[in-house]
Amino acid sequence: MPKExxxxxxxxxxxxxxxxxxxxxxxxxxxxxxxxxPIEVEISLDRSPESLINLSTGKNMRSENLLRLTLAPYELRxxxxxxxIKIIGFVATPPESIASALLENAxxxxxxxxxxxxxxxFIPGMEQMEQDIxxxxxxxxxxxxxxxxxxxxxxxxxxLLKSEG
Numbered sequence: 001m002p003k004e005x006x007x008x009x010x011x012x013x014x015x016x017x018x019x020x021x022x023x024x025x026x027x028x029x030x031x032x033x034x035x036x037x038p039i040e041v042e043i044s045l046d047r048s049p050e051s052l053i054n055l056s057t058g059k060n061m062r063s064e065n066l067l068r069l070t071l072a073p074y075e076l077r078x079x080x081x082x083x084x085i086k087i088i089g090f091v092a093t094p095p096e097s098i099a100s101a102l103l104e105n106a107x108x109x110x111x112x113x114x115x116x117x118x119x120x121x122f123i124p125g126m127e128q129m130e131q132d133i134x135x136x137x138x139x140x141x142x143x144x145x146x147x148x149x150x151x152x153x154x155x156x157x158x159x160l161l162k163s164e165g
Contacts, residue, residue, distance in 0.1 A: 001028055001030070001055065001078055002021060002023040002024065002028065004021055004023055005021070006019035006020060006021040006028070006030070007019060007020055007021065009029075009043075009087050009089065009090060010089050010090060012092075012139070012140075012141075013034070014034060014139075014140075014141040014142065014143045014144050015033065015034050015035040015039060015092060015094060015141075015142045015143040016031060016032070016033055016034065016039055016041055016071065016090070016092035017031070017032050017034060018030070018031045018041075018043060018087070018090045020087050022083045025083055026080045026081070026082070026083055027080065027081050027082065027083045027084075027085055027087075028055075028078065028079070028080050029043070029078065029079045029080075029081070029087060030076055030077065030078040030079070031043065031069060031071060031076070031077050031090070032071070032074075032075070032076040032077075033071035033072065033073060033074055033075050033076075034074070034143045035073065035074070035094075035142065035143045035146065036073045036074070037073055037094060037095055037098050038070055038071065038072050038073060038095070039070070039071050039092050039093065039094050039095075040068070040069075040070055040092070040093040041068070041069045041070070041071055041090060041091070041092050041093075042066055042067070042068050042069075042090060042091045042093075043066070043067040043069070043087060043089075043090045044065065044066055044067075044087070044088040044089050044090065044091075045063075045065045045066070045067065045081075045085050045086065045087060045088065046065065046085060046086040046087075046088055047065050047085060048063060048064050048065050049063055049081040049082060049085050050082065051081060051082065052067070052079055052080075052081050053079060053080045053081070054077070054078075054079055055078040055079060055080060056077070056078065061079070067079075094142055098142070099140075099142060102142050102145055102146055102149070103137060103145075105149050106133050106136070106137050106145055106149060109133060109149055109154045109157070110130060110133060110134070112154070112157050112158055112161055113126055113129070113130045113154075113157055115161060116157050116160055116161060119161075119164060121160055123153055123156050123157060123160075125153050126153055126157065129148065129151075129153045129154070132148065133145065133148060133149075136148065
């Protein structure tokens with residue numbers, strides 16, 4: 001792959017980042033899974049590529065205008081195709097059991113923040129963390145959410161609630 005700055009496809013990079021670059025009369029595309037579980041990804045192209053090369057194997061892949069992949073944990077997959085083909089967007093679908101568990105954990109963290117606040121405690125950054133968790137839940141930023149839920153503010157909040165209980 002060229003040592004150039006790739007453009008991000010769409011506005012999301014969590015939990016999957018897809019990036020593209022036109023260089024040397026080829027369009028390069030890569031997708032990377034930023035988390036510990038496999039994720040189904042569909043990358044939409046404006047038309048079917050005549051040639052879609054898997055850069056790790058050098059082999060030509062068959063593809064319609066929708067490239068379907070399963071990215072293993074932390075896996076990066078890269079491809080090249082004709083520079084005229086445009087990447088329209090992508091959809092990443094994490095396993096439902098993991099997404100549900102993270103969202104439930106986030107709801108619990110929000111409840112803990114509220115309970116701690118109601119008790120008169122304050123942890124620096126707690127209010128911002130509450131807003132950030134709500135935002136991540138709404139936007140489906142599961143990689144960020146998982147890291148935040150194991151971070152200092154949430155751990156400290158839970159420790160203080162345990163010591164009160």
